[in-house]
Amino acid sequence: ARPRVGYFFAGKNTKSLLAEKVRSIKVSEIKAVPVVIKEETSVYDAIVTLFLEDVGTLFVVQEDGSLCGVVSRKDLLKIAIGNADIRQIPVSVIMTRMPNLVTVTMEESAFDAARKIVEHQVDALPVVKLKEAEGKVKYEVVGKVTKTTITKLFVELGRV
Template sequence: MGLTPRQEKIAGMVKTLGPITGEQIAERLNVTRAALRPDLAILVMSGLVEARPKVGYYYTGKNIISMLTEQVSRIKVKDVQSVPVVVTASTSAYDAVVTMFLEDVGTVFIVEPGGILAGVISRKDVLKVAMGGSDLHKMPVKVLMTPMPKIVVTSPDESVLTAAKKIIENEVDSLPVVSIADHQDTKTYEVIGRLTKTNIARLFVELGEGRGGEHHG
C-alpha cells in the first residue's frame, strides 16, 4: 500500500494497544484528532485497521493485497478460457499449421477419437522443423508434437492464478483445459478448452479496469 512513516507508526500502535480510540492515538502522537483523520481513513480503507463505532480502532493484519489475493483466487479457468483448436494425429504438420493460421492460434491440440488429448504443437515447434528444411506436407503432426504425458494441463475449476503459474513455470504459451475421466487403471484427458497468456492478459486488463467483479464475481 505504500504507507507513510506516520501511518506505519499508527498501524503499529493500533496493533499493540488496540482497540484504541482516535483521541488516544492523537494524544500519543501529540497531534490533533483532525490532523489524524486522513491517516486513519487510509488505514481503514486499506483494511489493515478496522474501526468499530463506540469501541475504537483495532488491527486486522489484512491489507488490500491479501484481499486482492482472495478476490483473484476465486476466478476459475472456466471463467476466462477460450475454445480449443484440435486436429487428429494423422493430420500433416502442414495442415496443422494451416489450421493455426485459419484459427489464428499459436497452439493446436492433437486428439484421439472422443477428443482425448494426445499431443500439443506450437508455432515454435513447427518453425524449428521448417528451419531444418523438412517437408511439412509429408510429416504427420504426430512426429513433432509434444506427446502425453509430458503436457501440462489445467481443469475448468482450477483457479486462474494456479494455471497462470503453470504457464510461467513451464514456459508455455497455453494449457489445454481438460476433463479427467478414470477408465479402470488409466486416466484420460478430454480437451474442453484452451487457456492462453492472452486470456490472462485480458483478465489482467479487466481486473485493472475494475470490470473483474462483473464477470467473475
C-alpha cells in the same frame, strides 16, 4: 462476513485482497475455445489451421477425442525451417506428448493456470476433464488457458 456498517476493518490490506481475488477466479470462468487437430494431420496443414484459426497453440486428439499432444507455433517454426517435407510429416512426430503435457482443470484457479504457464514456460494449457474409457484414464479437452487469456483477465481487473 463484513459488518454492515459502511466500513470494514483493515485487517486485509490491498495486497492480500488482490491475491485473494486473483486466486478466487476459476479456470471455468475464463477458459477460451481450444482448436484441436488429429494426430495424422500434416505439419503443413497444422500451420494452415494455426493461421486460419488465428491461434498460437493446437491441441492434438486421438480418434476418440482424447488429448494426446500439444503443438505450438515454436514447434512448427522449428520444423518449417528444416529441410523436412512438412506436407508428409504428421504433427504427432513434433508435438509434445502425453504424459509430458501440463494441463489444468476447470476447478483450478486462474492463478494456478498462470503459475503453470510461467513455471513450465508454455504459451497455453489445455483445460481437461478426466474420463475413464476401457479402464484407462483419458483427458477430454474442454478449453484452453493461454497467456492471452491471462492478459485479457488482467485488463478486466484494471477496469473500474
